[in-house]
Amino acid sequence: MRLDPRDGERVDRSKPVSFTFAGWKVTGFEGDTLASAAFAAGKRVFSRSFKYHRPRGLLCCSGHCPNCQMTVDGVPNVRVCTEPIREGAVVEGQNVRWSLDFDLMSVTDKIGGPFTPVGFYYRTFIRPRAAWPLYEKFLRSAAGLGKLDPHAGHSRRYETEHRHARVLVVGGGEAGRKAALDAAQAGPGVVLVDEDARHARLTLAGVEVLAPARALGIWEGGLVPVDAGTTLYRFRAEKILVATGALEQPIVFPGNDLVGVMLPDGARRLIRDFSIKPGERAAVIGSDDETLAIADELAEAGIEVTKVIDLREARPRELAAQGGKGRVARLALDGEHYGCDLLVASGGRQPAYSLLAQAGARVEYDETLGVFVPTQIPDGIEAVGSVTGEGLSKVAPEPTYPGKGKCFVCICEDVTTKDMKRAIGEGFDSIELAKRYTTTTMGPCQGKLCHLSSIRVYAQENRMYESAIGTTTARPPWSPVELGLLAGRELTPARRGSIHWRHEEAGATILWAGPWKRPYAYGEHPEDEVRAVHESLGVIDVSTLGKLFVEGPEAVELLERLYPNRFGDMKPGRIRYGVLTSDAGRIMDDGTIARLSDDLFYVTTTSTGADAVTAWFEWWNAVWGYEVEIVNVTGALAAVNLAGPRSRDALQRLTEADVSAEAFKYLDAHEIEVAGVPTLALRIGFVGELGYELHFPSPAGEHLWDALVAEGAQPFGLEPQRVLRLEKGHVIVGQDTDSESNLYSAGMSWLPKMDKDDFVGKFALEHFGQREEKEKLVGFTMEEDVLPAEGAQIVIEGLPAGRVTSARRSEAVGEVIGLAWVPTDRSEAGTRVEIVIDRLRRGARITHGAFFDPSGERMRS
Amino acid sequence: MRDLSLDGIVEIRGNVMLLSDEPAEELVRLSPRRAILFTHGDPADAAERIRAAGMLAYDVTGAYAGMAIADERVLRRLTDLDLAQIPTAAPFAHVSALFGRGADGWIHVYVHQELGHYVAEAVLDALAGLEGTQWH
Numbered sequence: 002m003r004l005d006p007r008d009g010e011r012v013d014r015s016k017p018v019s020f021t022f023a024g025w026k027v028t029g030f031e032g033d034t035l036a037s038a039a040f041a042a043g044k045r046v047f048s049r050s051f052k053y054h055r056p057r058g059l060l061c062c063s064g065h066c067p068n069c070q071m072t073v074d075g076v077p078n079v080r081v082c083t084e085p086i087r088e089g090a091v092v093e094g095q096n097v098r099w100s101l102d103f104d105l106m107s108v109t110d111k112i113g114g115p116f117t118p119v120g121f122y123y124r125t126f127i128r129p130r131a132a133w134p135l136y137e138k139f140l141r142s143a144a145g146l147g148k149l150d151p152h153a154g155h156s157r158r159y160e161t162e163h164r165h166a167r168v169l170v171v172g173g174g175e176a177g178r179k180a181a182l183d184a185a186q187a188g189p190g191v192v193l194v195d196e197d198a199r200h201a202r203l204t205l206a207g208v209e210v211l212a213p214a215r216a217l218g219i220w221e222g223g224l225v226p227v228d229a230g231t232t233l234y235r236f237r238a239e240k241i242l243v244a245t246g247a248l249e250q251p252i253v254f255p256g257n258d259l260v261g262v263m264l265p266d267g268a269r270r271l272i273r274d275f276s277i278k279p280g281e282r283a284a285v286i287g288s289d290d291e292t293l294a295i296a297d298e299l300a301e302a303g304i305e306v307t308k309v310i311d312l313r314e315a316r317p318r319e320l321a322a323q324g325g326k327g328r329v330a331r332l333a334l335d336g337e338h339y340g341c342d343l344l345v346a347s348g349g350r351q352p353a354y355s356l357l358a359q360a361g362a363r364v365e366y367d368e369t370l371g372v373f374v375p376t377q378i379p380d381g382i383e384a385v386g387s388v389t390g391e392g393l394s395k396v397a398p399e400p401t402y403p404g405k406g407k408c409f410v411c412i413c414e415d416v417t418t419k420d421m422k423r424a425i426g427e428g429f430d431s432i433e434l435a436k437r438y439t440t441t442t443m444g445p446c447q448g449k450l451c452h453l454s455s456i457r458v459y460a461q462e463n464r465m466y467e468s469a470i471g472t473t474t475a476r477p478p479w480s481p482v483e484l485g486l487l488a489g490r491e492l493t494p495a496r497r498g499s500i501h502w503r504h505e506e507a508g509a510t511i512l513w514a515g516p517w518k519r520p521y522a523y524g525e526h527p528e529d530e531v532r533a534v535h536e537s538l539g540v541i542d543v544s545t546l547g548k549l550f551v552e553g554p555e556a557v558e559l560l561e562r563l564y565p566n567r568f569g570d571m572k573p574g575r576i577r578y579g580v581l582t583s584d585a586g587r588i589m590d591d592g593t594i595a596r597l598s599d600d601l602f603y604v605t606t607t608s609t610g611a612d613a614v615t616a617w618f619e620w621w622n623a624v625w626g627y628e629v630e631i632v633n634v635t636g637a638l639a640a641v642n643l644a645g646p647r648s649r650d651a652l653q654r655l656t657e658a659d660v661s662a663e664a665f666k667y668l669d670a671h672e673i674e675v676a677g678v679p680t681l682a683l684r685i686g687f688v689g690e691l692g693y694e695l696h697f698p699s700p701a702g703e704h705l706w707d708a709l710v711a712e713g714a715q716p717f718g719l720e721p722q723r724v725l726r727l728e729k730g731h732v733i734v735g736q737d738t739d740s741e742s743n744l745y746s747a748g749m750s751w752l753p754k755m756d757k758d759d760f761v762g763k764f765a766l767e768h769f770g771q772r773e774e775k776e777k778l779v780g781f782t783m784e785e786d787v788l789p790a791e792g793a794q795i796v797i798e799g800l801p802a803g804r805v806t807s808a809r810r811s812e813a814v815g816e817v818i819g820l821a822w823v824p825t826d827r828s829e830a831g832t833r834v835e836i837v838i839d840r841l842r843r844g845a846r847i848t849h850g851a852f853f854d855p856s857g858e859r860m861r862s
Numbered sequence: 863m864r865d866l867s868l869d870g871i872v873e874i875r876g877n878v879m880l881l882s883d884e885p886a887e888e889l890v891r892l893s894p895r896r897a898i899l900f901t902h903g904d905p906a907d908a909a910e911r912i913r914a915a916g917m918l919a920y921d922v923t924g925a926y927a928g929m930a931i932a933d934e935r936v937l938r939r940l941t942d943l944d945l946a947q948i949p950t951a952a953p954f955a956h957v958s959a960l961f962g963r964g965a966d967g968w969i970h971v972y973v974h975q976e977l978g979h980y981v982a983e984a985v986l987d988a989l990a991g992l993e994g995t996q997w998h
Contacts (some may be wrong), residue, residue, distance in 0.1 A: 160991050162935065163942040235942065490939075490991070492984055494957050496976040499924065517976075544976075552918060630875040630918050636975035637925030699924035699975055 002041050004276040004302060011199065011274045012037075020090035023101050035081035035092055036062070036069050037275040045260050045328065046101045047071060047081065048094060051444065052117065052144050052415035053110035053407075056101070056327035058260030059279075060412075060450075062267035064196060064480075065248065067413045067445040070146060071095060077147020078445070078481065083198065083213070095147040106143060107327075110407075119420035119439045146445070160232045161489035166192045169225060169238035170208075171216040171356060173200045176386025177244030181208045184242070192236070194227050196480075199274070216245075218477020219360040223381055226478075233486045240381055243357050247350035247372075247387040252286060252312075252398050253418060253454050254346075255406035256322030261329035262344045265295040272302045280304055280343025284332040286320070288312040288396045292347040299345070308332055308339040312348075312398050321404030333404060349396025351453045352388045358475035366468035371397040372453065373472055400457035410458055411451040413444020418458055425462050432459055436473050445481050448473070498544035499639045499702035507716055515609035517545045520718035528812050530717035531724050534690055535813055538647040540714035541722055543694065544639040544702065547592065547611025549604040549618070553629035556602050559622055560594065562760050565744065565753035571596045576668045576683055579604075580734075580744060580752055581614065586765025588738045588747060590614050593685055595670035603670070603681060603696075607734055611635045621761065638681075639702035643709055644692030644725075646859070651712040652682075652693055660693075667861045676708035686860040688725035689853060724809045727818060728853035729860075730780055736791075737778060737806040737820050746774040746822075748849075776803060777828040780848035781836075783817035786810070787843050789836045795821055796835040796842055802827065805836060814852045823847065863936075863985055866928030866970060867978060870905030873898055873925075876917030884908075888962045888970075890949045898960055900928075900972070926960070927978025930968040931985060937969055939988045945969065955984040 006014065016031035022039045029038020036047065036059060046056040047069040057068040064083035072093045073079040081092060098105040109117060126136040168184040170177050173195025181193040185207030192209045200212035214229040223241060227234040249264045251257060263279060265287070271277040282305045287293040296309045310317070317335055322344050324330035332339045354375040358364050360382050362375040367390055374390035387393055401408060401418050408418045416439045429435040432455070441455045442448035452472065460467045496517045505511065509520035520542070522530060533539045551560060560568045566579045573596050581589040590610040595603040606614040615633045622629060643652060652660050658673035660682070665671055669684045680697040697705055710716065723733075732738060732747060744752055744766065753766050783789070788810055795803030808819030823834060830849045835842040854860070874881065878897035883889040886902040901908050905921045912919035931937055934945060941959070943952035948969060949962045957977050962970040973981045 158991060160939055160988075162938045164938060165944040165946070237942075237944070490987065492956050493980075494955070494977055495980045496974075497979050498976055501979075550920065632873055632875065632918075632920050632922075634920065634922060634925060637920075637922040639924075701924075 002043065002278050004272070004278060007273075007276045009273060010276045012276065018086045018088050020086065020088065020092060022092045023094050029086050031086070033086040033275060035071075035073065035084045035086055035090065037082070037271065037277060038086050039081070039092070040271065040279075041275065041277050049097050049101065049104050049107070050258070050415050051096070051146070051413065054096070054098075054104045054106040054108075055110050055258060055407075055415075056104070056107075056260050057258065057412070058328075059263060059271075060251075060267055061249070061264050062270040065446055065449045070445065072147050075150065075153070076483075077149060083196075085198065096145055109143070118423055119416060120424075157231050157485060159483075159485045159489055162232055162234050164192070164234050164236045166190050166236055166238040168192070168240045168242060169194070169236050170242040170244060171195075171225070172244030172246055172386070172388070173197060173203060173210070173212060174244060174246050174386060176246075176391075177242070178203075178205060180242045180244055180383075180385045181205055184208075184240075190239075192238075194229075194234075194236075215480045215482075216356060217482055218479055219356050219382070220477065223360075228478075228480065228482050228486060231486070233482075233489060240383065241360070243382065243384045243388055244386045245353040245356060245388045247352045247390075247393055248449050249292075250348045250351050250396075250453050251412075251450055252346045252348040252402070253400060253408055253410055253458065254320045254322065254402035255404035255408045256324070256329065257346070258407070258409045258412050259322045259324055259329040259344075260327055261324070261342050262322055262346060265292050265345050265347050268295060268343070268345050269298065272298060278302055278304060279345075280341070282307050282341045283343040283345060284308040284310070284339050284341040286310045286312065286332075286344070286346040287349075288398045289347075289349045289394045291394075292345075292349070295345050299343075304343065307341050308334065310334065316399070317402055319404050320402035321406055323406070348398040348454075350387065350393055352390055352393070353449070354384075354388060355448070355475045355479045357382065357384055357388070358472070359477055359479075364472045364475075366466070366471075368468070369395060371395050373456075373467075400454070400461040410454050411439070411441040411444060413446050413451070414440045416441045416451075416455075421455065421458050422462055425459070430463070432456060432470050433473050435459065442473060447479055447481070448475075496545070498542055499699040500542045500544060500641070500706045503703055503706050504542065504716070504718075509716070509718055512719070514545070514719060517608060519545060520716070522718040522720045523716050527718065527720040527724070530715060530721035531812065533715035534645045534688060534717060534721065534725055536646070538643070538645040538651055538712070538714045539688075539717045539721075540644070540706070540709045541642045541688075541717050542639075542706070543608075543642050544699065545608035546635070546640055547604075547606030547608070547614055547633070548635045548638050548640070548696065549606070549611075549615060550632040550634055551602040551604055551618070551629060552600055552632070553627065554600055555627035556600050556629050559618070559625070559627045559629045560602060560604075561757060562625065563618060563621060564594070565757075565760055565762065565766065566594070567754045567757065568594060568596070568602070573598050574670055576670050576685060578685075578752075580749065581617070582744065582753075582760075582762035582766065584762055584765070586743050586762040586769055587740055588734055588742045588744065589617070591732075591734045593683065595681070595683055597670065597672070597681075609735065637699060638696045639699040639705070640694060640696045641706060641709065642687065642692055642694050643714060644686065644688045644690045645714075646691060646862075647713070648691050648693060651709065651714060654712060655708055656680075662862065676705050678705050680705075687729075687731055688722060689729035689731070689851070689857075690725070690859050691862050692860070723807070724811060727807055727809050727820070728811050728813055728851065730820070730851045732778070732820070733807070742778070743769050743774075745769050746776060747778045774825050776822045777825050778806070778820060778822055779828050779830075780850070780852060781805075781819050781821050781834070781845040782814075782848055782852070783819075783836070784844035784846065786817060787838050788817050789819065789838050789843070789845075794837040795823055796837055797824070797827055802834070811852065816852075818848075818852045819845075821845075863932075863982070863989070864930040864968070866900075866930055866972070867926070867975070869923075869928055870901040870903060870908060870921070871898060871923045871926050871928075871972070872901065872905050872909045872912065873920045873922045874912055874917055875919075878917070880915070881912070881917070888949070890951070890960050890962060892951055892960075898972075900962060900970070925975055926972040927975045927981065928970060928972040929982065929985065930964055930970050932968050933989070933992065934969070935992055936985060936988045937971075939991065940984060955981050957981065 012030040012032040167190030909919035
């Protein structure tokens with residue numbers, strides 16, 4: 002099948018390359034595609050069609066049609082007509098039962114036609130409704146494209162690269178190359194992308210050439226993603242030149258999908274690039290000089306041309322491709338038959354305007370050319386070459402030709418002219434509706450080879466002009482793209498505090514806590530860490546807390562208006578617990594506010610709240626315009642909580658400052674030096690023991706941590722911290738509260754100062770204060786030693802009545818304790834409720850206040 | 863890639879349009895009233911100098927992790943920023959970053975300190991991609 006060596010052939014006959022094609026060993030040459038090598042080896046069937054499982058052979062050899070989609074080395078839907086040959090590749094058919102040449106499912110084509118018209122699955126498989134999952138499984142198995150292995154790992158490494166260009170030229174044909182060179186005359190920054198692998202070695206002065214690479218679309222703002230195999234280039238260009246050319250269109254006649262029916266360019270590529278005879282006996286059908294010229298080229302390649310039909314001169318009453326076993330054997334023309342194993346047919350070229358339409362250009366029917374052309378091209382985009390219709394000759398094949406056999410409008414989706422007529426008959430009276438019903442143009446070619454045909458058929462059946470029918474909306478991607486390429490590299494931002502590696506070294510179990518990586522515990526028994534805090538000394542890394550400086554002469558005014566709390570009466574060096582409420586009075590975040598001087602406050606937030614609180618502060622201050630600066634120093638400062646009865650002694654050994662109970666009282670904030678590190682020490686106690694929160698420059702994190710551990714502090718993680726805070730009944734915003742919780746329902750009615758003139762959420766809080774809350778956040782203890790899950794249901798009189806938000810087993814309390822939302826009328830201390838645990842109801846008693854050290858003596862000592 | 867995390871960093875609030883950077887300093891204006899100063903000198907001295915000029919200045923040296931990157935393709939794989947726009951602020955590897963350009967032409971990227979390790983991993987991974995290898 003190979004011709005003698007020819008000038009310009011791409012193959013290197015001195016370098017054989019072997020691979021497996023549908024179980025057969027095939028040898029081609031370097032420079033071949035998988036398809037050209039297989040074709041040269043005598044393979045003709047490359048796929049089975051989507052619905053009818055009809056055999057399909059090479060049609061366009063350009064990577065546009067669906068006919069050569071195969072699974073290559075496990076990757077489905079690879080167009081082997083453009084996939085370079087490679088040693089050892091395994092190429093397999095897809096959507097096939099048995100083999101490409103003999104597909105058991107092709108029975109659908111033989112007997113299923115009358116039963117499987119367009120949309121049949123909407124109508125046939127609806128009863129009984131319960132059987133739909135079974136139908137669905139069968140249909141998905143019987144029809145479709147390749148299969149993805151859901152258990153497969155990453156098959157390739159995909160990259161995304163952002164590019165900026167002055168001029169981006171899409172298309173490397175004659176017009177595109179000329180436009181690129183002209184643009185390069187004006188300066189650098191010109192990039193040309195083209196899907197043809199032959200352009201990989203193209204050199205143009207001053208132009209960067211990317212090939213093979215497909216522009217997938219033009220998005221808003223001129224974003225042009227370009228598929229270059231395993232790299233997705235995201236181009237933004239000052240100017241986009243579209244030179245996508247014009248695409249050969251199939252003619253719609255019976256048997257137009259048989260193996261052996263090819264577009265002229267497909268036959269040309271086989272001959273010119275790979276020196277392959279596409280057939281032995283050929284017939285040619287065309288309506289323009291360019292198509293008909295293929296007859297001479299075929300003859301020159303030694304192919305017998307049995308018939309040439311110029312549709313400009315002839316109006317056949319019958320035109321059909323016929324044959325057996327899905328392969329063309331003859332052309333039937335007005336009662337005459339012409340033997341051929343190759344039928345080259347084209348209805349002319351249609352400008353490939355899709356990218357321009359996506360960018361906002363209008364697309365109008367050009368009566369003089371018989372095709373659709375782009376008009377009113379938006380600013381920043383230019384069309385050059387045949388995509389504008391330039392250089393095209395008038396083509397006007399009939400929309401369909403009569404004859405016996407299936408006549409395909411859309412070979413991707415197996416949509417026939419009969420299907421189109423049926424859709425129109427059923428009332429799908431616009432091309433957009435018909436597209437959705439029949440799925441014409443929605444297959445892998447994305448309308449490249451069927452859009453014009455479907456419009457012509459639609460116009461014929463509706464007795465309308467093509468110009469009145471119009472086109473369907475062009476949407477990206479213009480070409481199929483691998484999902485892996487769209488997904489790109491997986492990047493999951495992880496925040497780690499400056500002491501993180503000490504935790505790793507200490508063998509801590511690290512878990513995600515919002516965007517942070519934090520230690521869960523340092524050993525198998527978190528309760529040991531709890532005990533250390535109660536009895537001796539513990540230290541926890543709390544660098545994740547949000548930390549803000551609020552500074553300026555109107556800092557008090559800003560904070561008083563943001564928080565329900567009062568701050569004007571605070572003396573420098575004192576701390577207050579604060580809760581932020583939304584405009585709707587709901588709890589947003591909480592933390593401490595330390596007044597460091599008259600004009601300077603240090604605000605802490607929850608670990609996940611820093612960015613949101615900063616934005617909240619800045620947003621409101623943009624409205625109010627107070628003379629205040631808000632500086633987020635979350636990353637600049639590390640923080641640890643030193644807690645336990647020995648914490649004062651330990652701290653004292655590391656500082657020259659007086660940290661005695663008299664000099665450093667509960668809720669004091671002192672700027673001191675600890676282990677030589679300037680530190681803001683806050684005497685507060687989230688975990689309920691005597692403790693100090695030390696905030697200091699994060700570069701000194703490991704140094705200070707080491708110093709505290711050397712003093713005997715037991716590192717403790719998030720889990721022990723959660724037990725300790727629960728023993729005190731301290732709330733975690735976002736866990737114990739939700740977007741509906743307010744200060745009254747959460748048991749913090751003491752906090753809002755309603756006599757203040759105004760603050761965010763005051764109006765809503767006034768309303769809440771006047772009504773009875775439906776539910777309240779309370780504590781509970783379990784009657785038995787069983788631990789409810791967070792989120793477990795509270796049941797009262799057999800009905801769901803609330804939910805558990807936190808629960809832990811407390812060694813210090815000697816019981817399982819927790820927090821829960823319950824109906825207000827069941828929130829009295831001592832009330833018995835039931836909690837569902839492992840589907841069983843277990844008794845619990847409502848409590849109020851802290852479970853451990855309720856008077857707070859240990860914390861204040 | 864070079865680690866710049868030990869460079870001094872000062873956050874400035876006030877009329878930053880009046881400021882100019884001294885030798886061995888780089889000023890990135892984020893808004894008319896906010897700027898970040900990167901300095902090879904003592905950030906405390908820089909902050910004091912700026913406060914003396916009537917603005918607020920905070921030594922936030924520990925707040926940012928910095929790295930200098932020579933290969934622009936690495937940057938293009940992690941940010942959609944037009945590199946001609948540097949110095950500026952823009953997303954980098956899905957997180958907020960400040961960009962500057964060193965005298966040697968290397969591009970300086972600063973991210974919040976707590977994201978430094980993650981970003982360094984992302985840069986190394988992108989470098990590995992350029993070399994056709996898997997970093998993980």
